[in-house]
Amino acid sequence: MSGFISVLTREIRLSLRGGGEVLTLVLFFVIVGAIVPFAVGPDKVLLARIAPGIVWIAAFLAMLLGLEKLFGPDRADGTLALYRLADLPLSAVVGAKVIAHWLTSALPLILASPVLALLLAMDGETFWRMVLSLLLGTPALAGFGAIGAAITVATRRGGLLAPILIAPLSVPVLIFGVGAISASGGPDQAQAAALLLAALSLMVVVLSPFAAALAVDWGED
Amino acid sequence: MTIDTTPKMTWWNRLSHPGQFVALTRPLILPLALLTGVLFAAGLWYGFFSSPPEKYMGDTVRIMYVHVPTAWLSQFVYATMAVSALGTLVWRHPMADVSMKAAAPLGAAFTAMALFTGSLWGRPTWGTFWEWDGRMTSTLVLLFIYLGIVALWRAFDDQLRAARVVAIFTLVGAVNIPIIKFSVDWWSTLHQPASVFRADGPTMPGEILTPLFVMFFAFTFLFITLQLAAMHTEVRRRRITTLERRAARGEA
Amino acid sequence: MIALGAHAEFIISAYAGVFLGLAALIGWTVLAARQTKRRLEELGDNQRSNGSAQ
Numbered sequence: 221m222s223g224f225i226s227v228l229t230r231e232i233r234l235s236l237r238g239g240g241e242v243l244t245l246v247l248f249f250v251i252v253g254a255i256v257p258f259a260v261g262p263d264k265v266l267l268a269r270i271a272p273g274i275v276w277i278a279a280f281l282a283m284l285l286g287l288e289k290l291f292g293p294d295r296a297d298g299t300l301a302l303y304r305l306a307d308l309p310l311s312a313v314v315g316a317k318v319i320a321h322w323l324t325s326a327l328p329l330i331l332a333s334p335v336l337a338l339l340l341a342m343d344g345e346t347f348w349r350m351v352l353s354l355l356l357g358t359p360a361l362a363g364f365g366a367i368g369a370a371i372t373v374a375t376r377r378g379g380l381l382a383p384i385l386i387a388p389l390s391v392p393v394l395i396f397g398v399g400a401i402s403a404s405g406g407p408d409q410a411q412a413a414a415l416l417l418a419a420l421s422l423m424v425v426v427l428s429p430f431a432a433a434l435a436v437d438w439g440e441d
Numbered sequence: 442m443t444i445d446t447t448p449k450m451t452w453w454n455r456l457s458h459p460g461q462f463v464a465l466t467r468p469l470i471l472p473l474a475l476l477t478g479v480l481f482a483a484g485l486w487y488g489f490f491s492s493p494p495e496k497y498m499g500d501t502v503r504i505m506y507v508h509v510p511t512a513w514l515s516q517f518v519y520a521t522m523a524v525s526a527l528g529t530l531v532w533r534h535p536m537a538d539v540s541m542k543a544a545a546p547l548g549a550a551f552t553a554m555a556l557f558t559g560s561l562w563g564r565p566t567w568g569t570f571w572e573w574d575g576r577m578t579s580t581l582v583l584l585f586i587y588l589g590i591v592a593l594w595r596a597f598d599d600q601l602r603a604a605r606v607v608a609i610f611t612l613v614g615a616v617n618i619p620i621i622k623f624s625v626d627w628w629s630t631l632h633q634p635a636s637v638f639r640a641d642g643p644t645m646p647g648e649i650l651t652p653l654f655v656m657f658f659a660f661t662f663l664f665i666t667l668q669l670a671a672m673h674t675e676v677r678r679r680r681i682t683t684l685e686r687r688a689a690r691g692e693a
Numbered sequence: 694m695i696a697l698g699a700h701a702e703f704i705i706s707a708y709a710g711v712f713l714g715l716a717a718l719i720g721w722t723v724l725a726a727r728q729t730k731r732r733l734e735e736l737g738d739n740q741r742s743n744g745s746a747q
Contacts (some may be wrong), residue, residue, distance in 0.1 A: 367610075367613055371593065371606050371609065371610050372593075372596070374597070374602065374606070375593075375596035375597055376596060376598075381589075381592060381593060381596055384585075384588075384589050384592060385589040385592075385593065385610060387585065388582045388583075388585040388586045388589065388614075388621070389586075389613070389614070389617050389621075391582055391621050391624065391625065392617075392620050392621055392623075392624035392625075395624045395625065395627065395628045396624060396627075399627075399628065413627075416624075416627075420620065427616075431609055431612075431613055434609055435606050435609045435610075438602070438605040438606060438609070439602060439605070439606045499699065499700065500699075500700060500701070500704060501700045501703060501704060503704050504703065504704055504707045504708075507707060507708060507711045508707070511711070547718065550714060550717075550718050553714070554710070554711050554714045554715075557707070557710050557711070557714075558707045558710070558711060561703045561704075561706055561707040561710070562703070562707065564700075564703055565699075565700040565703050663715070667718060667719065667722050670722050670723075670726055671722055671725070673726065674722070674725045674726045674729050677726075677729035677730065677732075677733055678729050680733060681729060681732050681733060681736065684733075684736045685736070688736070
């Protein structure tokens with residue numbers, strides 16, 4: 221357990237050191253959301269209708285940015301090789317990395333989401349549903365991201381490949397994530413989507429460390 | 442008393458030796474190819490000359506004879522890949538790697554064909570080439586997964602290492618595909634409650650079922666033939682890599 | 694050839710597309726098989742893993 225926590229704190233400290241990375245990520249998230257009105261026009265009704273989709277696309281893209289740093293630097297400096305030999309199971313190390321990834325690249329987005337809600341003319345009730353939906357759904361994105369990063373860490377062009385592999389897997393997250401925000405199907409549908417999203421996140425978060433650890437381990441020797 | 446440690450040449454062992462596998466399955470290719478050809482000829486004859494136009498869809502029902510088999514193969518090939526992935530991960534069966542690698546581009550091609558014929562069928566029956574309907578959308582996502590797998594194979598230099606990593610991704614995809622299907626169905630009914638045409642609705646008359654079944658088997662046997670041929674090629678390709686590496690080492 | 698009714702062009706293009714796709718698939722498989730066979734012969738493979746039993 222102490223090993224798990226020390227990996228977790230090491231990961232968080234590494235991404236917070238310098239401080240720039242998290243800020244860049246948040247900036248990217250806000251800019252992607254803010255650039256959509258320029259493309260579709262400043263119609264408030266239209267913006268309010270497509271706002272859930274915009275927020276989720278921005279979050280999805282922003283979470284892809286940090287993927288390369290998940291295993292890449294550790295592989296380059298040999299830390300990954302040490303992790304593989306450690307007493308702590310590799311899946312626990314990967315689990316700690318997934319949690320750290322969520323804390324440093326999903327939580328800041330959720331904290332910054334009020335800015336996007338304001339820009340995209342969201343009303344108060346929708347805003348709270350959006351926060352809930354992001355909280356429930358981003359763990360699944362972090363889990364899929366870890367799988368994609370682990371699978372491509374040993375390849376030559378991993379950085380481009382991981383998003384291609386993850387995007388189809390993330391379709392249910394986006395569907396239920398947006399479904400949990402938009403009231404188009406009535407409140408029952410939104411609640412059902414939120415529950416399905418939570419179930420999906422739970423499953424992905426539990427299973428992804430094992431799959432990712434297996435991929436890291438077998439991609440090496 | 443001695444213990445016999447030489448491996449028994451059971452069919453399983455023979456199958457796991459690449460050279461033996463090729464030698465065993467090589468004679469199968471020609472009969473399979475002939476059978477495929479006969480089935481295609483019969484299916485096309487039934488499909489165009491011996492089946493009447495359907496009551497509601499008219500002659501466009503003939504597109505079904507190529508659409509349904511390709512749509513079936515798009516899922517069957519993934520199942521083949523998933524079983525091979527299990528073979529790679531659990532039994533480390535050498536031919537499972539080869540089977541996985543051979544199947545990926547075939548599956549992508551059949552999925553693309555299913556989408557192509559589906560959209561050409563959709564234009565006259567639904568009035569649009571592309572409908573964000575549950576089945577078409579999940580087939581599109583499946584195509585993306587296939588293409589991702591093909592890209593992943595190409596990203597590795599060492600094919601043995603690639604096989605294990607691809608196997609993990611294939612199984613992750615296999616777990617996910619039902620979830621994707623469910624979510625896409627949920628999503629498409631939410632956005633368009635008016636239900637579109639369903640092929641499984643009314644029961645089909647025998648004149649339509651016959652060409653459908655013949656074409657179904659024709660496509661399935663075509664896949665098996667191509668899969669075997671592609672596996673043999675992959676075995677040879679690995680042998681070439683070994684020989685080239687050996688030659689390079691000898692000259693160096 | 695029978696008449697294909699009002700939507701003949703869709704039926705014909707569907708079959709033509711599938712035919713081209715299958716032809717490309719078969720052609721690619723055969724071509725890859727030939728290439729690897731030729732390369733193996735060039736390398737002077739003596740293990741005969743490309744053919745009959747050892």
